[in-house]
Amino acid sequence: xxxxxxxxxxxxxxxxxxxxxxxxxxxxxxxxxxxxxxxxxxxxxxxxxxxxxxxxxxxxxxxxxxxxxxxxxxxxxxxxxxxxxxxxxxxxxxxxxxxxxxxxxxxxxxxxxxxxxxxxxxxxxxxxxxxxxxxxxxxxxxxxxxxxxxxxxxxxxxxxxxxxxxxxxxxxxxxxxxxxxxxxxxxx
Amino acid sequence: xxxxxxxxxxxxxxxxxxxxxxxxxxxxxxxxxxxxxxxxxxxxxxxxxxxxxxxxxxxxxxxxxxxxxxxxxxxxxxxxxxxxxxxxxxxxxxxxxxxxxxxxxxxxxxxxxxxxxxxxxxxxxxxxxxxxxxxxxxxxxxxxxxxxxxxxxxxxxxxxxxxxxxxxxxxxxxxxxxxxxxxxxxxxxxxxxxxxxxxxxxxxxxxxxxxxxxxxxxxxxxxxxxxxxxxxxxxxxxxxxxxxxxxxxxxxxxxxxxxxxxxxxxxxxxxxxxxxxxxxxxxxxxxxxxxxxxxxxxxxxxxxxxxxxxxxxxxxxxxxxxxxxxxxxxxxxxxxxxxxxxxxxxxxxxxxxxxxxxxxxxxxxxxxxxxxxxxxxxxxxxxxxxxxxxxxxxxxxxxxxxxxxxxxxxxxxxxxxxxxxxxxxxxxxx
Numbered sequence: 001x002x003x004x005x006x007x008x009x010x011x012x013x014x015x016x017x018x019x020x021x022x023x024x025x026x027x028x029x030x031x032x033x034x035x036x037x038x039x040x041x042x043x044x045x046x047x048x049x050x051x052x053x054x055x056x057x058x059x060x061x062x063x064x065x066x067x068x069x070x071x072x073x074x075x076x077x078x079x080x081x082x083x084x085x086x087x088x089x090x091x092x093x094x095x096x097x098x099x100x101x102x103x104x105x106x107x108x109x110x111x112x113x114x115x116x117x118x119x120x121x122x123x124x125x126x127x128x129x130x131x132x133x134x135x136x137x138x139x140x141x142x143x144x145x146x147x148x149x150x151x152x153x154x155x156x157x158x159x160x161x162x163x164x165x166x167x168x169x170x171x172x173x174x175x176x177x178x179x180x181x182x183x184x185x186x187x188x
Numbered sequence: 189x190x191x192x193x194x195x196x197x198x199x200x201x202x203x204x205x206x207x208x209x210x211x212x213x214x215x216x217x218x219x220x221x222x223x224x225x226x227x228x229x230x231x232x233x234x235x236x237x238x239x240x241x242x243x244x245x246x247x248x249x250x251x252x253x254x255x256x257x258x259x260x261x262x263x264x265x266x267x268x269x270x271x272x273x274x275x276x277x278x279x280x281x282x283x284x285x286x287x288x289x290x291x292x293x294x295x296x297x298x299x300x301x302x303x304x305x306x307x308x309x310x311x312x313x314x315x316x317x318x319x320x321x322x323x324x325x326x327x328x329x330x331x332x333x334x335x336x337x338x339x340x341x342x343x344x345x346x347x348x349x350x351x352x353x354x355x356x357x358x359x360x361x362x363x364x365x366x367x368x369x370x371x372x373x374x375x376x377x378x379x380x381x382x383x384x385x386x387x388x389x390x391x392x393x394x395x396x397x398x399x400x401x402x403x404x405x406x407x408x409x410x411x412x413x414x415x416x417x418x419x420x421x422x423x424x425x426x427x428x429x430x431x432x433x434x435x436x437x438x439x440x441x442x443x444x445x446x447x448x449x450x451x452x453x454x455x456x457x458x459x460x461x462x463x464x465x466x467x468x469x470x471x472x473x474x475x476x477x478x479x480x481x482x483x484x485x486x487x488x489x490x491x492x493x494x495x496x497x498x499x500x501x502x503x504x505x506x507x508x509x510x511x512x513x514x515x516x517x518x519x520x521x522x523x524x525x526x527x528x529x530x531x532x533x534x535x536x537x538x539x540x541x542x543x544x545x546x547x548x549x550x551x552x553x554x555x556x557x558x559x560x561x562x563x564x565x566x567x568x569x570x571x572x573x574x575x576x577x578x579x580x581x582x583x584x585x586x587x588x589x590x591x592x593x594x595x596x597x598x599x600x601x602x603x604x605x606x607x608x609x610x611x612x613x614x615x616x617x618x
Contacts, residue, residue: 043473045410064239064411083429084578085513114479 003136005150006058011133012126014154018053019122022046032123044117050125059155060132063170067098068116070174075188085113090187097181102127128170135168195383199616200459201451202285202444203556204278204393206251206271207543208244208437212278216543216553217560221589223571225421225542227435232399240413242420243399244437244544246271261350266303266341268397269350271440271549276391280355283444284456288389295359295387297378299370299394299548300347304402309338351391359387364548368508369467370394371441371551372601372609376465378445388450393442394548407436410475412604414511424545425572426509426538427516427580434510437544441552460559463497463596463612466490470606477514477606481522484508484600487608488526491598495612499527502534502612503594504567506558507584508602509538510545515602520580535592537585541571551601555611558599562615565593 012032020027023040036042042050051062065073068091071080080091089109096103104119136156139146145160156165168176182188203213208226210216219226226244235241251270258273265273280286288294313334316324328334340346348363360381364374371394378390398404407413414433417423424435451458468486470478477483492499508519524531539554546553561568566589573586595615602608 043476045475048410077430083575085429 001134001136001138003133003148003156005148005156006133006153008126008130010153011129012123014057015054015122015126015129018050018057019125021053022049030122032121032126034122035118036120036122036125037118047117047120054125054129057154058129058133059164060129060167061169062128062132063174065171065174067095067174067178068113070171070178071188074175074178075182079188081113087111087113087116093187094178094181097185098177132167132170132173135173136165141166196385197448198379198382198445198462199448199451200443200462200559200613201446201456202279202281202283203442203459203559204275204280204282205439205441205553205556206246206274207439207441207546207553208246209543211247211250211274213556213560217557220539220542220557220568221566223542223569223588225424225571226437227420227424227544229420230399230404233401233404235404238405238408239415240408240433242414242417242423242435243404244435244439244546245399246438250274261354263337264340264346264350266397267438268300268303268395268440269341269347271397271438272298272300272347272393272395272442273350273354275393275395275440276351276354276442279393279442279444280391283389283446284454285355285389285391285444287454290388291356292358293388294355294357295378295381295390296348296351296357296361297364297374297381297390297392298347298351299364299366299374299551300344301365301367301370301396301548302342302344302346303397304400305338305342307401309335347395355391357389357391359390364394366607366609367603367605368510368545368547368550369601369603369607369609370548371553372555372599372611373467373551373607375443375445375462375552375555375611376467376609379462379465382445382447388447390445391442392445393440393552394550395440396547396549397438398436398547399438404436412512422572424511424541425574426507426511426541426570427520427577427582427584428511428573429575429577431511431513431516434512434540435544437546439543439546439549439553441549441556443552443556458616460562461614461616463614464491464493464495465612466492466494466610468608470608472606474605477518477602477604479518481518481525483606483608484519484522484602485525487602487610488522488598488600491610491612492526495614497596497612500530501596502527502598504558504561504597505534505536506554506597506599507536507538507570508600509540509570511538511540516577517579519600519602520582523582532582535567535583535585535590537568537570539568541569541573551599551609551611554601555599555613558597559613562594562597562613565591567592567594
């Protein structure tokens with residue numbers, strides 16, 4: 001369910017903090033629309049580091065695989081990335097649904113896979129966290145309580161038993177979403 | 189091109205190796221000629237639920253039957269050092285190293301990173317530590333404490349402590365720790381020492397034994413290893429479109445380098461000549477390689493210049509070819525940059541398709557296989573080449589060894605963090 005305990009602004013702030021700590025840049029200089037690679041100097045391994053910090057902060061598990069890898073896994077080789085390692089039209093159609101207005105203008109069919117990671121932005125990472133937080137179940141898995149709370153504005157706990165909320169991990173969430181979209185839109 | 193006024197020429201008089209494909213050079217080369225794979229499921233530790241569960245293991249049986257007098261070294265040797273001893277003994281025997289009189293003119297240069305601490309050792313230590321900075325040192329000392337032997341085994345420099353003792357060689361001595369480039373750099377630096385007259389003979393090589401929890405899991409976590417494969421044998425597929433990470437393996441390689449006149453005077457068989465060495469750094473990012481292969485270009489050009497060999501004269505390239513998306517594209521780009529239009533005419537193959545990637549040992553093993561192929565007019569194949577990648581469009585010697593006379597070759601080794609080395613070798617007439 002859509003959770004309201006942790007605000008978008010809070011998540012964005014925490015994402016900026018994780019990026020600032022990882023890349024050793026001034027937090028206040030980070031803009032929501034900044035590209036991690038192009039604007040902030042991140043390299044591939046830094047993404048793992050930032051994700052790890054966010055996992056620790058929010059008590060979540062981010063996706064180990066990119067959505068395009070999941071598409072390939074679920075709908076067959078060549079469905080997202082063609083034999084020239086370029087994005088397929090179907091992959092773009094799907095990303096349009098996923099990102100809506102946030103779809104980067106550079107994203108187009110025939111785009112090289114190598115050009116995708118530089119499109120990841122600060123607000124894009126915040127959205128990943130928010131999506132996982134929104135998998136908050138109605139009831140606490142341990143005691144059945146319905147009153148969630150967050151004392152530090154980052155981690156969601158049960159108001160009755162104090163147990164940590166069970167949130168869906170990033171990879172499962174992506175897979176569930178792909179199944180859902182495929183059912184409705186039949187892209188692949 | 190500025191040539192130094194005089195530099196000694198350096199030849200190779202001994203080779204040894206132990207790899208997932210064989211217990212020595214002959215067996216490894218023979219299996220590689222037939223395009224066999226040394227990759228299988230890892231049995232050395234429990235890999236259940238890891239996204240990568242395969243590697244190139246050396247059979248334990250091949251490590252049994254220690255050479256005479258080796259009992260003394262056994263307790264100091266981790267697995268990586270035992271592999272090293274096997275490979276160096278083979279090389280030293282071939283070069284008749286025992287017969288040499290001036291032992292202070294023999295040096296050692298070896299690529300090794302030390303072996304990771306065993307989880308069991310850490311568990312033992314855990315009992316004496318409160319996790320917050322306080323140690324029960326009394327308890328630690330009373331129970332025999334932390335095994336100093338374990339401490340020794342993990343130090344990279346122990347490699348070049350053991351070798352001089354084993355072979356009684358008192359010349360220059362260095363350990364090289366530069367990831368995937370170490371096995372080539374160790375040879376390159378040894379070559380320089382002989383060129384400059386600092387030694388007559390050098391034992392050089394590399395060893396790696398990281399197929400254990402501590403050595404392996406880190407590579408899994410950073411997603412460097414292959415995760416999608418139909419069978420273990422098909423997982424390492426350099427330059428193929430469906431490659432998706434490297435396969436880690438273990439092993440060791442060693443060569444005996446020797447000043448040419450020194451080798452001639454004692455009439456040992458000369459297996460090849462080391463013509464040039466180039467080394468460079470990408471200075472780009474910590475873990476990504478330079479997208480245009482800048483460092484790789486510098487290393488290859490460095491080796492060619494050092495050898496006074498024109499790009500037109502190169503007959504074969506033994507690729508670094510790790511089977512990662514990144515390396516194989518940038519290496520292809522770099523080869524095109526160095527060789528221009530001729531790039532597509534030069535056979536280039538990756539032994540890692542069969543052997544996996546033995547990190548610090550890889551460069552040495554691959555140089556030896558290059559040399560053996562040259563002496564037998566065989567170019568080893570890149571196996572598992574099935575789906576061409578438009579970005580990798582050179583002649584990768586797909587799937588089957590090729591009979592072809594060749595006289596000058598390059599052997600590439602490009603480290604994960606941008607450490608690059610390239611060796612140029614030539615066939616010796618007769």
